[in-house]
Amino acid sequence: MGVLRPVAIAVAVVTVAFLAAAPASAHHSRAGYDTAKDKLTTLNGVVAEVIWRNPHVYVTWDSKDDKGAVVRWTGELSSPPTMLSEGLSKDTFKPGDPLTITFMPTRAGTPQGLVIKVVRPDGKIVLDLSERRGLLEQ
Amino acid sequence: MRTRTLVLIATFAATMSSAMVASAQAVASVPPPEGWKACPRCQNEADRKKANADDKVEGHRFNPRDLSGVWGNQGIAAFRTSPPPFTALGKKRFDETIGEKNAAGEVLHSKDTSGEGTASPINCDPKGWPRLHTYNYGFEFVMLPDRVLQFFELTHTWRTIWTDGRKLPAHPPEPRWLGWNVGRWDGDTFIVESTGFDDRSWLEDARPDGGWPHSEEMRVVERWRRVNYGTLEVQITVIDPQTYTEPWVTPKATIPLMPGAELWEDYCVPSDYNAFNRDVFLPAATGQK
Numbered sequence: 525m526g527v528l529r530p531v532a533i534a535v536a537v538v539t540v541a542f543l544a545a546a547p548a549s550a551h552h553s554r555a556g557y558d559t560a561k562d563k564l565t566t567l568n569g570v571v572a573e574v575i576w577r578n579p580h581v582y583v584t585w586d587s588k589d590d591k592g593a594v595v596r597w598t599g600e601l602s603s604p605p606t607m608l609s610e611g612l613s614k615d616t617f618k619p620g621d622p623l624t625i626t627f628m629p630t631r632a633g634t635p636q637g638l639v640i641k642v643v644r645p646d647g648k649i650v651l652d653l654s655e656r657r658g659l660l661e662q
Numbered sequence: 663m664r665t666r667t668l669v670l671i672a673t674f675a676a677t678m679s680s681a682m683v684a685s686a687q688a689v690a691s692v693p694p695p696e697g698w699k700a701c702p703r704c705q706n707e708a709d710r711k712k713a714n715a716d717d718k719v720e721g722h723r724f725n726p727r728d729l730s731g732v733w734g735n736q737g738i739a740a741f742r743t744s745p746p747p748f749t750a751l752g753k754k755r756f757d758e759t760i761g762e763k764n765a766a767g768e769v770l771h772s773k774d775t776s777g778e779g780t781a782s783p784i785n786c787d788p789k790g791w792p793r794l795h796t797y798n799y800g801f802e803f804v805m806l807p808d809r810v811l812q813f814f815e816l817t818h819t820w821r822t823i824w825t826d827g828r829k830l831p832a833h834p835p836e837p838r839w840l841g842w843n844v845g846r847w848d849g850d851t852f853i854v855e856s857t858g859f860d861d862r863s864w865l866e867d868a869r870p871d872g873g874w875p876h877s878e879e880m881r882v883v884e885r886w887r888r889v890n891y892g893t894l895e896v897q898i899t900v901i902d903p904q905t906y907t908e909p910w911v912t913p914k915a916t917i918p919l920m921p922g923a924e925l926w927e928d929y930c931v932p933s934d935y936n937a938f939n940r941d942v943f944l945p946a947a948t949g950q951k
Contacts, residue, residue, distance in 0.1 A: 555768035556946035577934040582942050600942050605703035605799070605928070611689040631766060632949025636942070652689065 557628045557638045565629045571621040576614035599639040701926035702734040702800030713922025722891035726850040729803040734920040738798045740912045741866035752905035759872035769871045786930035788839035790863025818927045834858030854884040877904035892919040
């Protein structure tokens with residue numbers, strides 16, 4: 525593992541640089557979400573369900589935890605009209621799609637997050653709410 | 663194992679790197695079906711700019727007494743100031759709107775009958791007027807010979823502003839969430855006067871918690887003016903001596919025409935909101951399901 529450390533540090537630097545470039549809407553309550561920039565979390569997962577409804581769209585996905593156990597996560601997005609304006613439709617994600625999802629985690633540690641960015645395995649960004657969430661201004 | 667880990671890390675770094683580049687690019691919105699228009703909030707700024715250019719909004723001829731059209735962004739900033747000082751009764755009723763908080767001191771539930779928003783126990787009661795003015799979902803004015811209809815995308819409802827010369831009732835037989843409304847022209851200013859409101863609605867959210875209340879005695883006066891083809895201005899005055907010590911003259915709102923948009927339906931569906939609260943909001947806010 526010692527060999528990996530410099531690489532890991534480099535990745536951490538890249539990650540921090542990315543997050544520093546990455547906004548937070550003040551319109552809705554985000555009670556429970558940790559909005560601190562340094563708490564942003566990124567997971568690889570497979571989409572289980574997309575719930576395209578008011579008041580906010582949400583998506584569930586499965587990710588493996590440190591022990592290899594599958595955990596079902598729930599990611600909150602924004603209202604359907606807002607999602608359409610951001611280029612996301614009800615058909616963008618389908619169950620089974622592999623995605624890399626960056627989100628604000630909950631302080632309580634529940635498997636949930638306020639979704640900031642979604643990237644497909646080929647690097648294509650499906651959604652980036654960094655500006656809408658105020659992360660670019662922090 | 664080391665090789666696999668290195669590949670994973672490299673992939674992650676490449677993904678983050680490409681994410682940085684792409685995040686600077688504008689993302690296209692989802693286009694409406696062919697021959698249809700987007701909802702006001704379904705457009706992004708590029709869509710609105712294009713629609714304004716296509717419709718030749720700049721310098722377009724207009725009839726200042728024709729308010730018809732789809733308008734966006736409503737008076738969202740109109741009530742983002744504090745009202746005049748409360749009366750004793752107003753203060754008591756405001757205090758009753760303050761909601762519960764979670765362990766971190768964050769607002770969970772404002773005691774709001776409409777319950778719109780993620781922090782509220784949703785029941786989808788009507789928002790009422792003028793609170794419906796303070797959201798950015800867009801509305802449409804339809805001018806008829808004897809009335810003006812104002813349709814709202816948010817909660818998919820409308821109010822009727824009668825222009826046939828009738829007077830406001832001195833004693834409305836029942837309160838209404840959107841009031842009893844009459845309108846008249848004073849030059850090129852459309853003046854709407856309303857009374858007979860249901861006192862369960864709020865004027866607007868109070869920040870950070872609760873909402874500005876009103877009594878059934880509230881009267882509201884709106885002054886609408888189409889200043890050019892693409893712009894509506896409106897100023898709303900709330901007169902409610904039971905709740906406030908003086909009239910609340912709210913800041914003037916400037917509302918853009920949305921030529922590329924049409925109203926979609928945005929219902930408050932109780933079962934959807936219940937599911938959202940149960941599955942998303944409350945677990946996140948309280949750590950409990």
